[in-house]
Amino acid sequence: MSRQTIVAANWKMNGNAELAAQMCRGLNDEEFNANHQVVICPPAPYLALIRANISNSQIACGAQNINENEKGAFTGEISALMLNDLQVQYVIVGHSERRAMFQDSSELVTEKIAYALASGLTPILCIGETLKERENGQTEARLSYQLAPVIAKVGIESFKNIVVAYEPVWAIGTGKTASAEIAQQTHEFIRNYLASFDADVAQQVPLLYGGSVNAKNCEELFAQADIDGGLIGGASLNVEEFKKICQAV
Numbered sequence: 227m228s229r230q231t232i233v234a235a236n237w238k239m240n241g242n243a244e245l246a247a248q249m250c251r252g253l254n255d256e257e258f259n260a261n262h263q264v265v266i267c268p269p270a271p272y273l274a275l276i277r278a279n280i281s282n283s284q285i286a287c288g289a290q291n292i293n294e295n296e297k298g299a300f301t302g303e304i305s306a307l308m309l310n311d312l313q314v315q316y317v318i319v320g321h322s323e324r325r326a327m328f329q330d331s332s333e334l335v336t337e338k339i340a341y342a343l344a345s346g347l348t349p350i351l352c353i354g355e356t357l358k359e360r361e362n363g364q365t366e367a368r369l370s371y372q373l374a375p376v377i378a379k380v381g382i383e384s385f386k387n388i389v390v391a392y393e394p395v396w397a398i399g400t401g402k403t404a405s406a407e408i409a410q411q412t413h414e415f416i417r418n419y420l421a422s423f424d425a426d427v428a429q430q431v432p433l434l435y436g437g438s439v440n441a442k443n444c445e446e447l448f449a450q451a452d453i454d455g456g457l458i459g460g461a462s463l464n465v466e467e468f469k470k471i472c473q474a475v
């Protein structure tokens with residue numbers, strides 16, 4: 227069985243109602259390969275708008291974060307139940323911007339993943355090393371450090387319902403993409419690491435590359451054996467460019 231391919235848009239704190247409407251109009255009539263999924267992750271205020279305007283069954287919605295509690299006095303937070311309510315299927319967890327700026331530690335990321343899974347959401351678990359870590363030869367240690375607590379908490383079987391996005395911090399928003407060769411090597415490491423727990427599960431997990439992916443560099447990246455799609459930031463804010471990236475897998 228071939229692995230599912232996924233191209234996910236992470237709008238971060240960008241976009242507006244007009245872009246949401248344009249993106250739905252632009253993508254609704256696209257025909258994608260079978261087993262390909264497009265996920266749009268807008269800021270939370272636009273989730274309902276996108277849900278209401280998507281008619282293509284291969285396009286889903288995702289949130290950019292969730293709180294690890296069911297409900298209660300957590301001003302400003304969004305719960306998994308609310309995402310269920312809006313029929314949002316995916317949620318990005320552990321993005322490096324949240325790890326760096328909002329204290330999303332590996333422990334908290336693990337709790338969010340567990341809660342997302344228990345609520346029937348598909349987490350897109352983001353992992354990645356800094357430039358300093360890569361230069362010091364610590365890439366593999368960093369990635370396993372980020373994966374290990376999640377595997378310990380939810381079990382390797384749960385990775386049948388998890389998407390992993392490898393986003394080297396030094397490639398995010400910098401215009402510096404990892405070369406296809408470096409990206410493939412790192413994805414292969416991630417798959418082998420997962421395979422050391424369960425080889426069958428590891429073969430099924432979609433591994434996405436993220437970091438300055440655009441319409442020009444996506445084809446070479448997506449052609450790599452262990453790259454099953456991408457998590458796209460800046461280039462997902464342009465409908466025509468994002469369409470090209472979705473079709474390149």
Ligand SMILES: O=C(CO)COP(=O)(O)O
Pocket residue numbers: 236321393397398399400401436437438439457458459460461
């Ligand atoms: O962080 C990213 C997606 O989550 C990547 O962002 P850019 O594509 O803008 O580099």
